[in-house]
Amino acid sequence: MTESFDPARTAAALSESVQTVLADMVFLDAEPRPAGGVPVSGESRAAIDVLKPASFRLELRMTPEFAAKAASIILCDEPPGEAGDESRASGSARTSGSARGDDTILEILNVIAGTFVTRYFGAGIVPRLELPQFKYFADGTEGQEICSLDFDVEGLPLRIILSSIRYRY
Amino acid sequence: MVSKAVGIGEWAVSKDPREAIKTFALGSCVAVVIYDVRLRVGGMIHIALPDASIDPARAAAQPGYFANSGLPLMIEALKRLGAAKPHVWVKMAGGASVMDPVGLFDIGKRNVLAVKRELWKSALGLSGEDTGGEISRTVTLSIADGETTISSNNREWKI
Amino acid sequence: MPLGEVLIVDDSFTSRMIIQRCIEMAGIETRGFRFAENGLDALAALREHKGITLVVTDINMPKMDGQTFLRLLKSDPGTAGLPVVIVSSIAEGDAELGSLGAHAVIKKPISPDKIQHAFGGLS
Numbered sequence: 001m002t003e004s005f006d007p008a009r010t011a012a013a014l015s016e017s018v019q020t021v022l023a024d025m026v027f028l029d030a031e032p033r034p035a036g037g038v039p040v041s042g043e044s045r046a047a048i049d050v051l052k053p054a055s056f057r058l059e060l061r062m063t064p065e066f067a068a069k070a071a072s073i074i075l076c077d078e079p080p081g082e083a084g085d086e087s088r089a090s091g092s093a094r095t096s097g098s099a100r101g102d103d104t105i106l107e108i109l110n111v112i113a114g115t116f117v118t119r120y121f122g123a124g125i126v127p128r129l130e131l132p133q134f135k136y137f138a139d140g141t142e143g144q145e146i147c148s149l150d151f152d153v154e155g156l157p158l159r160i161i162l163s164s165i166r167y168r169y
Numbered sequence: 170m171v172s173k174a175v176g177i178g179e180w181a182v183s184k185d186p187r188e189a190i191k192t193f194a195l196g197s198c199v200a201v202v203i204y205d206v207r208l209r210v211g212g213m214i215h216i217a218l219p220d221a222s223i224d225p226a227r228a229a230a231q232p233g234y235f236a237n238s239g240l241p242l243m244i245e246a247l248k249r250l251g252a253a254k255p256h257v258w259v260k261m262a263g264g265a266s267v268m269d270p271v272g273l274f275d276i277g278k279r280n281v282l283a284v285k286r287e288l289w290k291s292a293l294g295l296s297g298e299d300t301g302g303e304i305s306r307t308v309t310l311s312i313a314d315g316e317t318t319i320s321s322n323n324r325e326w327k328i
Numbered sequence: 329m330p331l332g333e334v335l336i337v338d339d340s341f342t343s344r345m346i347i348q349r350c351i352e353m354a355g356i357e358t359r360g361f362r363f364a365e366n367g368l369d370a371l372a373a374l375r376e377h378k379g380i381t382l383v384v385t386d387i388n389m390p391k392m393d394g395q396t397f398l399r400l401l402k403s404d405p406g407t408a409g410l411p412v413v414i415v416s417s418i419a420e421g422d423a424e425l426g427s428l429g430a431h432a433v434i435k436k437p438i439s440p441d442k443i444q445h446a447f448g449g450l451s
Contacts, residue, residue, distance in 0.1 A: 025346075025437040027286040031274050075345055076290050100341060107340040110388075111436045114417025118435075127418050129388055131339070154279070255355060294353035294440035 005056075005120075010147045010162060013119040018151060018160055021112045026070050030151040030158065045135040046105050048113045049165055052128035053121050056146070059135070060109050061159040067101035069156065074104055106132040112160070141166050170311070175200075178234035180214035180243045184250055186313040195263035195306040197277035199284050201240060202260045202308065203293075204315040205252035213310050214243045218276070219283030236283035244291055259288060260297035260317050260328050262308045277301065297328035330357035331450060332381030337363075337370040337397065338415070339389045346438065347384055347415055353440040356447055358382075366390055367397025374407055382450060387416040387425075395428065402429045413446050 015032055022030045044067060047059040071077065077100075109132045117127040143164030151158045175181050175192040183190060190213040192200050197217075204211035214233050221228030221235035233239035247257075264281035268274070281300050288295065297317065299306070304321045311317075317328050334351065338344045344363050351358065362377055364370035366389040374380055383401070387394035394414060401407045411431040415438055425433050432446035 021437060023282060024439070027282045027289060029274060029279050029282055071342070073286055073289070074342055076349075103340055104342040107342040110340070111417045114436060117418070126424075129418055131388065131390060152273070154274075289349070289353075292349060292353050294355070 005054075005146050005162070007147065010120065011149060014116055014147055014160060014162060015149055017112050017116040017119055018149070018158075021108060021115055022153060025108060025111060026073050028070070028073070028153050030153045033150045033152050033157075035148060035150055044102075044105070046102075046109050046132055047135050048109050048132040049130040049141075050113060050117060050127060051130065053117070053125050055165055057141075057143070057161075057163050057165050058109065058113050058116065059161045059163065060105065060112075061161070062105065063156060064098075064101070066153060066156040066158060067098075067105045070108060071101040071104040075100060102134060106134075172309075175213050175215050177215050177217050178231040178239070180212060180233045180239055180246075182210065182212035182243065182246045182250060183312045184208065184210040188312045189309050190312070191307065191309045193307045195308065196265050197263070197267035197275075197280060199236070199261060199263040199277075199280040199300070200306075200308045201243070201284055202262075202310050202317050203244065203247055203252070204258055204260075204310065204317075205247065205250075205256050206258065206315060207253075207256040208251050209312060209315070210247060210250045210252050211310050211312050211315060212243050212247050213308065214239050216240070216280060216284065219279045236280060236287055240284065240287045241291070244293075254293070257293070258296040258315070259293050260299075261295060262299045262306050262317075262319050262328065264300040265303055265305065266301060299326075299328045330359060332358070333360050333362055333377060333379040334358050335362045335364065335370060335373055335377075335380045335383045335385075337365075337367065337383065337385035337389070337394070339365045339386065343386065343415075343436075347443075350438050350440045350443045351384075351447075354444040354447070355440075356443070367392030367394065367400070370397055371400065374401075374410075381410070383410055383412045384415055385412060387414060387418060395424070398425070398428045398430060411450055 019030045022028045043061050045061050047057055049057050143166050145163045147162040149160050171188050173181050173188050173190045181190050192215045199216045202213050216236045217234050219236050221238035228235050228238045232242055264277040266275050266277050269276050307320045309318045336344050336347050348361050362373050364373045368391045385394045414425050414430045414433040417436040434442045434446050
């Protein structure tokens, strides 16, 4: 079922979700910006489909620098060129730098999605989310764009888009 | 009680139970207070800006001015006095809402987040926080017992 | 008294690290951490490592989700008594998780405070 999203409420809930999650999880300040800012070249796109209580997609578009910065903060990596810390977790798998950046972005998107669902639809709803993933090609499931917001995250651009999904039940 | 004043961009640590460390007029600046309840040693830093990379020369001359250059130094100084993680708490005050000169972002909010980033890196949790709003805060740490008092506009409260 | 080993179950490396760090920042003493990427691997870890005394798990995972994992855990007499804390982006208000025997449910983003609150009563 396709939810009919109220534009103003959607934008407010989505903006608050992005700002709250980036502040609480990555300790970064996301300042809303007028539309039209994320660079096309080199951008990465991560998406998560929500199936319940409504069917829609959230997509994050960011530069590799944003992913690297978010990962280095959360995972407490040393900046490039300096001696790295050994992983502090006993038994955890060590993964390459870009893979960890990707994983961090997917987890951020996952948490933004859960936060948005609660803000927009209310607490007490148990949503059904698919696993977040990076999008490299158009796969025919893209629907209509419903809301698009741009942010400046301490000098790095970020865009989040809420859209409908095709061929969903 | 002997009062030890900490100015903007400065920090101080103490193990003298007669001392109180105090900093004044925190607007967008943030004061971070760290105290070891077992040894009764503590420190306070008055941070003005988040990131030393915007002014490396200033960071070298006055590391306490920036969250990411000053806070690690104060933490190291407390470790040298014997402060250890299981016995330590951390509190933060300040970060009032003040827009940067160009009006693009809230410096107070950025300072608060920068401190939280550094605490995350050091795996130190926050036990108390009094930040935001639009008031100017003065913070006092009593080394004898760790009591942390905030005052503003003739009001006083503890965190 | 420190907890034994804590098993953290989440398909995200980032999330596993955040959970571990928040437990440490909350001042909770443990005898170490084990990790699994899904419910299936978690069950294997529990068979192999008998020192695990607490499980912290996500819900939305590939191969075996958190609800299925929790059901299997609670239906096995060998693991039914293990306390399980759910940490998930979609967990708020899910009465089913409580009725399945979860000790606590935390909604992401987590924090040391939320961990401390959820771990209350565990030893």
